[in-house]
Amino acid sequence: MRKPCCEKQEMNKGAWSKQEDQKLIDYINKNGEGCWRALPQAAGLLRCGKSCRLRWINYLRPDLKRGNFAEDEEDLIIKLHALLGNRWSLIAGRLPGRTDNEVKNYWNSHLRRKLINKGIDPNNHKLITHKFHNQTIMSPMAQIIDNIDQPKINGDQKIIIINNNNYEEQVSDGASTGLEDESSYGLPDLNLDLSISIPNSSSQILHHHHHQEEEEEDNNQVHQNPNIHFASSSSTLLLFQ
DNA sequence: AATGCGGTCAACCGCGAATAA
DNA sequence: TTTATTCGCGGTTGACCGCAT
Missing domain, CATH: 1.10.10.60 (Homeodomain-like)
Incomplete structure (x- = not known):
C-alpha cells in the first residue's frame, strides 16, 4: 500500500553538497517549510522530500545551536x-x-x-546491582557515583528512589497533550525535583539487605536511616544515588 | 607511513500516525 | 468508512576522523 517516499529513479543520496544546501535554504526562505514531497522538484533538487526535510531540520535550520552540549x-x-x-x-x-x-x-x-x-543502567536509570550470596549489592562504580546533578538532602544525605510505574502512565499521551502543558510539568524550567515523603508500595529501596519480604520492614526503618529517602509522587523515578 | 580500531555524527530506512481524498 | 498519501519518529548504517600500534 505504501509507496517509497521517492519513486523517482535518479535521486541523489549521501552527503549534501553546498549547492544543494543553498538551493534548499533559498527555497525554504522564500516559500517556507512544508509539503516536503513536492519541495525537491520545486527547489530543483534531486533529492527525495524526506531527505530534504531531514537536512533542513537537522542541519540547515537557522535556529540550531550546534556545538558541544553544556x-x-x-x-x-x-x-x-x-x-x-x-x-x-x-x-x-x-x-x-x-x-x-x-x-x-x-x-x-x-x-x-x-x-x-557511573554504575547506572542507561535503559532504566537504575543502579546496576549484582546478586551475590543472596544479597543485592551495588557495583563498585555505583558506590562511587559522583555528581551528575545528584539530588541531595542536607548535604550528605542522598536520595535513592526507584519507580515501578510504567512511565507511559505518567506521561500518557505526553507527545500530544500533557507535555505541552508547561504548568503540569513545571516546564520550561522542568521541575524534576524529587520530593521527599512517606513511602508507598510502588517504591523500592536499594540497599544492601534488600529482600522482598523485608520491604515493609525496610520502609519502617527509613526514618532511622539518613541515607535512604523516598518519593511517593507519581513522577518518581530513580535517577541518582 | 600504513593499518586497524573505535567513536562520532550525518543520513537513510522502515514503520506507524495523521491527514486527505 | 476505506484507501491513499504524507509526515514524523526512532533505529540503524556507513563515511569520516583521530588515535594507537
Missing part, C-alpha cells in the same frame, strides 16, 4: 530520558536549538557510556 543540557537530557525513554523528539523539544537526531547521537555516544561508568 553540562546543564546533559543533565536535562538524562532526566528527560529517565522520564520519557527514547522519545528523542520530545526530549529535543525541551532543548532549544537541539534536534532529536543530535540528542539521540549524543546520548548514544556520550551519555550512555557516562551513565554506565
Whole structure:
C-alpha cells in the first residue's frame, strides 16, 4: 500500500553538497517549510522530500545551536530520558536549538557510556546491582557515583528512589497533550525535583539487605536511616544515588 | 607511513500516525 | 468508512576522523 517516499529513479543520496544546501535554504526562505514531497522538484533538487526535510531540520535550520552540549543540557537530557525513554523528539523539544537526531547521537555516544561508568543502567536509570550470596549489592562504580546533578538532602544525605510505574502512565499521551502543558510539568524550567515523603508500595529501596519480604520492614526503618529517602509522587523515578 | 580500531555524527530506512481524498 | 498519501519518529548504517600500534 505504501509507496517509497521517492519513486523517482535518479535521486541523489549521501552527503549534501553546498549547492544543494543553498538551493534548499533559498527555497525554504522564500516559500517556507512544508509539503516536503513536492519541495525537491520545486527547489530543483534531486533529492527525495524526506531527505530534504531531514537536512533542513537537522542541519540547515537557522535556529540550531550546534556545538558541544553544556553540562546543564546533559543533565536535562538524562532526566528527560529517565522520564520519557527514547522519545528523542520530545526530549529535543525541551532543548532549544537541539534536534532529536543530535540528542539521540549524543546520548548514544556520550551519555550512555557516562551513565554506565557511573554504575547506572542507561535503559532504566537504575543502579546496576549484582546478586551475590543472596544479597543485592551495588557495583563498585555505583558506590562511587559522583555528581551528575545528584539530588541531595542536607548535604550528605542522598536520595535513592526507584519507580515501578510504567512511565507511559505518567506521561500518557505526553507527545500530544500533557507535555505541552508547561504548568503540569513545571516546564520550561522542568521541575524534576524529587520530593521527599512517606513511602508507598510502588517504591523500592536499594540497599544492601534488600529482600522482598523485608520491604515493609525496610520502609519502617527509613526514618532511622539518613541515607535512604523516598518519593511517593507519581513522577518518581530513580535517577541518582 | 600504513593499518586497524573505535567513536562520532550525518543520513537513510522502515514503520506507524495523521491527514486527505 | 476505506484507501491513499504524507509526515514524523526512532533505529540503524556507513563515511569520516583521530588515535594507537
